Amino acid sequence: MAEDTSVPSDGLTAGYAAVVWNSPAGPADLPNVAILDQTRLPHVVDVVVARSWKTVASAIRTMQVRGAPAIGIAAAMGVALAAHEAPDDSSRFHAFVEDACADLATTRPTAVNLFWAIGRMRRCLSALRARSAGADECRRVVEAEALSISREDAASCHAIGTHGMSLFSAGDGVLTHCNAGALATGAWGTALAPIFLSHRAGVRLHVFVDETRPFLQGARLTAWELMEAGIDSTLITDSMAAHFMGQGAIQKVIVGADRIAANGDVANKIGTYGVAIIAREHGIPVYVAAPTSTVDLSLASGREIPIEMRDPAEVTSFRGHPVAPTGMHALHPAFDVTPAKYVTAIITEVGVHYPPFGPALASAVASTQAR
Ligand code: MRU
Numbered sequence: 001m002a003e004d005t006s007v008p009s010d011g012l013t014a015g016y017a018a019v020v021w022n023s024p025a026g027p028a029d030l031p032n033v034a035i036l037d038q039t040r041l042p043h044v045v046d047v048v049v050a051r052s053w054k055t056v057a058s059a060i061r062t063m064q065v066r067g068a069p070a071i072g073i074a075a076a077m078g079v080a081l082a083a084h085e086a087p088d089d090s091s092r093f094h095a096f097v098e099d100a101c102a103d104l105a106t107t108r109p110t111a112v113n114l115f116w117a118i119g120r121m122r123r124c125l126s127a128l129r130a131r132s133a134g135a136d137e138c139r140r141v142v143e144a145e146a147l148s149i150s151r152e153d154a155a156s157c158h159a160i161g162t163h164g165m166s167l168f169s170a171g172d173g174v175l176t177h178c179n180a181g182a183l184a185t186g187a188w189g190t191a192l193a194p195i196f197l198s199h200r201a202g203v204r205l206h207v208f209v210d211e212t213r214p215f216l217q218g219a220r221l222t223a224w225e226l227m228e229a230g231i232d233s234t235l236i237t238d239s240m241a242a243h244f245m246g247q248g249a250i251q252k253v254i255v256g257a258d259r260i261a262a263n264g265d266v267a268n269k270i271g272t273y274g275v276a277i278i279a280r281e282h283g284i285p286v287y288v289a290a291p292t293s294t295v296d297l298s299l300a301s302g303r304e305i306p307i308e309m310r311d312p313a314e315v316t317s318f319r320g321h322p323v324a325p326t327g328m329h330a331l332h333p334a335f336d337v338t339p340a341k342y343v344t345a346i347i348t349e350v351g352v353h354y355p356p357f358g359p360a361l362a363s364a365v366a367s368t369q370a371r
Pocket residue numbers: 066067068069111177178179180181184185189190191217255256257258268269270334
């Protein structure tokens with residue numbers, strides 16, 4: 001029997017999902033997209049109900065939904081909502097949905113999953129247009145495509161978890177940075193998937209959670225997911241990682257990725273690069289977990305990856321409370337690029353890939369395209 005890779009309901013990841021498509025309750029209703037508002041977690045569990053693609057775009061921009069695969073899924077569902085909002089007339093239908101695709105593609109620049117998912121929706125729409133499919137058929141087909149993107153991501157993350165489990169041993173201290181859990185994906189997470197599946201298999205790990213200044217994805221989201229799953233974990237500030245590595249408390253590092261260039265350079269949450277350098281100094285392996293939809297073979301190296309610059313007010317303040325002198329200049333790159341030489345292995349749904357990453361990533365991507 002095929003293994004169930006859908007959203008788990010046994011307490012692991014608590015059965016929550018970052019983005020859910022809700023079909024209309026009656027023939028007169030429109031569908032909606034329910035987005036778990038990640039800006040309010042962990043203290044408020046609230047859901048944004050998007051009835052228009054514009055609300056989905058705004059949720060991605062404001063990081064109510066975030067994490068590379070999750071924003072791809074949200075964007076795909078936004079395109080499907082646009083198809084339901086669009087007029088029936090064929091050319092107006094396609095112009096309306098294309099406008100939505102174009103705007104959704106401007107929401108965040110670094111995670112390639114956003115562009116990958118919108119590209120897949122566009123290809124689906126052009127095939128429908130080429131055979132003059134009517135608006136209702138287009139709506140059904142693009143909705144099914146968005147749901148496939150979500151389901152396939154959940155299955156990829158489960159496969160990442162299965163492959164990644166082999167890299168961890170009972171008693172390991174494992175450091176993670178940012179949030180690459182179920183909240184950031186269709187289910188299971190990427191970096192957290194091997195941790196969730198190890199726990200389910202009775203392999204006890206201790207997870208060190210970097211708080212991940214300034215947006216606090218570690219403190220707010222990863223800590224919440226691990227606590228909900230009953231996994232031993234300790235929250236540390238980003239500046240404590242070297243201290244705990246030096247004390248021998250950390251044996252492995254695992255992080256997610258927003259975009260991986262063809263040579264294996266990895267863009268991930270700001271601070272990942274520093275963690276990787278410190279880990280190298282201490283002889284600690286650094287694993288990057290990501291589906292092949294995060295691999296961008298069109299970019300030769302990480303130097304070409306666009307880095308999102310966010311509001312410096314998130315640096316000069318802490319959760320809305322000013323911490324720097326009024327008027328202080330600050331910068332807020334949301335991601336950095338870890339050169340491939342600091343990465344021990346990249347875990348995708350296809351397997352665990354070791355350097356040289358160029359050929360390994362090219363064949364991993366080719367094998368998923370051949371499916
Ligand atoms: O700015 P965010 O919160 O969207 O950044 C998220 C990350 O950097 C994650 O590590 C990455 O997207 C992988 S999520 C499976």
